[in-house]
Amino acid sequence: MSNTPPHPDQERPAAIRTLDLAKQYGTGDAATHALRGVEINFHRGEFIAVMGPSGSGKSTLFNMVGALDAPSAGRILIDEVDAAQLSANELAFLRCRKIGYIFQSYNLVRYMTALENVTLPMVFAGIDAETAHKKGMQLLEQVGIADRWDHRPLELSGGQQQRVAIARSLANNPMILLADEPTANLDFKTGREVLDLLERINKDRQVTVICSTHDHRLLAMCDRIVWVRDGRIERIQKREDLEITVGHMAGEDDQ
Amino acid sequence: MTRLAAERQKGLSPGVSLRLVATGVGFRLMRSGVTVAVQALAVAFLVYVFAAATIDTTVQRRAAEAIAPYRKADAQLTRLRQPDTVRTITETLQHGGEERLAEYATWAGLTDTELADAKWLAQQWHDAQRWHESLPDDDRVLLFGDQPLLEATVQLDDPDERRRLEQRLAERQLEPPGGAAPWVAFFDEPLARLMTTAQRIRAGHIRALSRLDPATMQHASDEQASQTLAEAGFRITEAQLTDLRPFAERLHTAAAMTEALQDPDVRRAIARRARVTINSVTPEVARDVIATPADAAWLHERLAERNTADAPPTADALFDYADHARREQRLADALPASSSAATNEPAAMSASTESRWLGLPPRTLLLIALSCLVCVVGVANAMTMSVTERFSEIATMKCLGARSGSVMTMFLLESAALGVAGGVVGTALGLALAAAGGFVRYGTLLAMAGDALGTLGLVALGALALGVVLSVIAALLPSWFAARLPPIAAMRVE
Numbered sequence: 001m002s003n004t005p006p007h008p009d010q011e012r013p014a015a016i017r018t019l020d021l022a023k024q025y026g027t028g029d030a031a032t033h034a035l036r037g038v039e040i041n042f043h044r045g046e047f048i049a050v051m052g053p054s055g056s057g058k059s060t061l062f063n064m065v066g067a068l069d070a071p072s073a074g075r076i077l078i079d080e081v082d083a084a085q086l087s088a089n090e091l092a093f094l095r096c097r098k099i100g101y102i103f104q105s106y107n108l109v110r111y112m113t114a115l116e117n118v119t120l121p122m123v124f125a126g127i128d129a130e131t132a133h134k135k136g137m138q139l140l141e142q143v144g145i146a147d148r149w150d151h152r153p154l155e156l157s158g159g160q161q162q163r164v165a166i167a168r169s170l171a172n173n174p175m176i177l178l179a180d181e182p183t184a185n186l187d188f189k190t191g192r193e194v195l196d197l198l199e200r201i202n203k204d205r206q207v208t209v210i211c212s213t214h215d216h217r218l219l220a221m222c223d224r225i226v227w228v229r230d231g232r233i234e235r236i237q238k239r240e241d242l243e244i245t246v247g248h249m250a251g252e253d254d255q
Numbered sequence: 256m257t258r259l260a261a262e263r264q265k266g267l268s269p270g271v272s273l274r275l276v277a278t279g280v281g282f283r284l285m286r287s288g289v290t291v292a293v294q295a296l297a298v299a300f301l302v303y304v305f306a307a308a309t310i311d312t313t314v315q316r317r318a319a320e321a322i323a324p325y326r327k328a329d330a331q332l333t334r335l336r337q338p339d340t341v342r343t344i345t346e347t348l349q350h351g352g353e354e355r356l357a358e359y360a361t362w363a364g365l366t367d368t369e370l371a372d373a374k375w376l377a378q379q380w381h382d383a384q385r386w387h388e389s390l391p392d393d394d395r396v397l398l399f400g401d402q403p404l405l406e407a408t409v410q411l412d413d414p415d416e417r418r419r420l421e422q423r424l425a426e427r428q429l430e431p432p433g434g435a436a437p438w439v440a441f442f443d444e445p446l447a448r449l450m451t452t453a454q455r456i457r458a459g460h461i462r463a464l465s466r467l468d469p470a471t472m473q474h475a476s477d478e479q480a481s482q483t484l485a486e487a488g489f490r491i492t493e494a495q496l497t498d499l500r501p502f503a504e505r506l507h508t509a510a511a512m513t514e515a516l517q518d519p520d521v522r523r524a525i526a527r528r529a530r531v532t533i534n535s536v537t538p539e540v541a542r543d544v545i546a547t548p549a550d551a552a553w554l555h556e557r558l559a560e561r562n563t564a565d566a567p568p569t570a571d572a573l574f575d576y577a578d579h580a581r582r583e584q585r586l587a588d589a590l591p592a593s594s595s596a597a598t599n600e601p602a603a604m605s606a607s608t609e610s611r612w613l614g615l616p617p618r619t620l621l622l623i624a625l626s627c628l629v630c631v632v633g634v635a636n637a638m639t640m641s642v643t644e645r646f647s648e649i650a651t652m653k654c655l656g657a658r659s660g661s662v663m664t665m666f667l668l669e670s671a672a673l674g675v676a677g678g679v680v681g682t683a684l685g686l687a688l689a690a691a692g693g694f695v696r697y698g699t700l701l702a703m704a705g706d707a708l709g710t711l712g713l714v715a716l717g718a719l720a721l722g723v724v725l726s727v728i729a730a731l732l733p734s735w736f737a738a739r740l741p742p743i744a745a746m747r748v749e
């Protein structure tokens with residue numbers, strides 16, 4: 001990758017970098033500038049919270065970073081590889097093994113059991129059925145619903161479905177977990193459990209977790225907070241700095 | 256942590272694709288019920304049409320084979336009881352076997368040259384008739400009016416008539432075999448010569464029959480009977496006579512029964528047993544009253560109560576007669592009307608096969624094409640629904656690393672699986688319908704279609720394969736739509 005710019009932060013390697021990222025929906029007067037020049041590094045093993053009001057461009061950023069959509073301008077380097085230069089099949093390979101996606105509406109396959117959902121990415125990765133089965137059960141155990149392995153999504157609660165989705169996102173040992181509002185459809189307590197689970201995964205596996213939520217409890221878990229407003233990064237804070245300024249907010253939510 | 260190389264995602268192996276398609280197949284098959292049903296109906300129709308045609312031809316061929324001995328025995332026995340008609344004689348001269356011709360020669364005292372001449376004349380006569388029959392209606396009517404050729408030619412001994420006929424042939428530009436002049440000339444002296452010979456043969460046959468006494472023949476041993484027949488000029492071997500015996504016996508029983516039906520007491524008893532009015536008792540009703548040997552014994556007793564000179568037929572004879580008569584009737588019913596009437600060439604069949612393809616008339620072929628079209632449209636529609644319904648799942652799979660090709664393969668395989676399911680159901684349904692239809696038409700004779708099991712199997716396999724192919728073709732477009740779906744579509748919340 002000769003055209004890759006020199007690494008700006010030498011102390012920690014970046015899992016994902018964006019360079020002057022912009023995304024525009026539509027053209028002319030009807031155009032929406034969802035992102036306007038976003039430059040950010042997500043380091044390996046980091047737990048990042050993406051915060052911002054609705055419509056600020058968080059989901060758009062996630063889609064770009066997850067190589068699900070192409071930017072209008074700028075570049076995304078995933079593990080130092082420019083996503084724009086990858087073919088469809090190479091992108092499929094990337095989505096399969098490097099990135100784990102956790103969706104707001106879980107997106108489990110309705111006609112598959114929990115275990116079948118978890119093993120699906122391994123099937124696409126060409127892993128044999130027996131290994132996939134074993135690993136799938138392990139993952140379900142780690143997210144705490146191994147006893148529900150043969151239930152279909154309709155027979156599971158929202159929290160349980162999201163746990164299956166988390167187990168599925170870990171199937172091929174991804175480098176990055178992208179979770180866009182994973183708690184939005186969950187009640188307060190269940191949402192907390194999901195966030196706890198993500199924190200544990202981040203600590204145990206050293207996976208980069210990028211998560212957006214309206215639950216301020218997340219602020220207490222993450223390494224850095226990225227504040228997004230009007231398609232721009234307003235500021236990036238480390239948690240240590242945050243505890244001083246918004247400490248009472250975390251306390252407020254705890255009651 | 257592994258370094259990301261820009262590797263290509265590999266496609267799924269057929270086995271893995273199949274396993275993915277099979278996952279939760281019960282869940283999806285329920286939803287795909289419509290697809291399977293549409294498929295099944297189209298395949299069922301296809302199988303039904305071909306299987307019914309196969310059953311028809313097989314049963315009819317077997318029935319024709321099975322009825323042949325009855326027909327042959329009938330002809331033989333008729334020859335032993337009644338003189339041949341002139342028509343039968345000319346037909347036999349034209350295509351008959353050595354034995355029959357030798358009998359004719361004996362009865363009419365024909366020399367070899369005379370016989371050869373009669374055969375040649377009969378051939379000419381046959382050809383003339385065939386050509387006359389093959390003419391379009393208006394031409395035929397113009398030539399001789401609307402009457403059989405034999406009657407029409409009676410007036411042709413008049414030279415003026417013959418000249419007029421020749422003129423008419425020329426006007427119409429009709430070319431009889433061997434040319435117009437010889438054809439017309441045949442109706443003068445040659446035809447008269449043929450008719451004279453035929454009359455001589457008939458007279459000889461009558462004389463020969465007068466030397467046979469039916470009552471003595473009935474009770475004579477095969478050897479004696481054969482002797483008597485040989486003396487009367489019949490060429491019939493002892494073995495042939497042995498074979499004919501049961502048929503003669505049945506004929507005798509039938510005659511005795513018909514005679515007994517004159518008796519009001521017998522009629523009344525049979526009417527009561529058959530639950531019909533006394534006036535509607537026919538030999539057929541009497542025959543059908545004898546369904547079992549016990550019925551035969553009953554009828555035998557009724558006949559024995561009468562005060563007649565002749566002993567009534569035994570119960571065994573009655574049953575044997577009724578049983579065989581019914582069987583012959585069933586076989587005759589199974590045959591198409593044309594072939595049961597005309598014993599010689601199947602002229603009627605060759606005419607109607609010209610416009611056929613795969614042995615089916617164009618209307619049925621059109622229906623088959625339509626049913627295939629309905630099948631394709633139905634499956635395409637159902638697959639489109641199935642794909643639309645699963646947009647988010649398909650996009651999610653693409654987020655999880657499914658290649659476009661893998662998605663396409665999965666949907667095509669799924670459609671093929673539905674095609675197999677619909678095909679199996681449809682084939683079973685079609686075969687069942689064809690068998691039921693066959694049973695309605697042929698009753699127990701349907702068992703004769705057993706010969707065609709191999710063909711029916713091929714029909715079933717072919718229809719099954721066609722169903723799967725149609726289903727995959729129908730799924731091509733919807734599958735392509737599914738494969739094209741971008742992973743980002745997974746984000747859309749329904």
Ligand SMILES: Nc1ncnc2c1ncn2[C@@H]1O[C@H](COP(=O)(O)OP(=O)(O)O)[C@@H](O)[C@H]1O
Binds near residue numbers: 025
């Ligand atoms: N597919 C799209 N087409 C047009 N506009 C879009 C589309 N997706 C998002 N937007 C617009 O882009 C802006 C950012 O949206 P989004 O990234 O979803 O924000 P957030 O996730 O922070 O709520 C919004 O104004 C939204 O209306």
Ligand SMILES: [Mg+2]
Binds near residue numbers: 058059180181
């Ligand atoms: Mg959003």
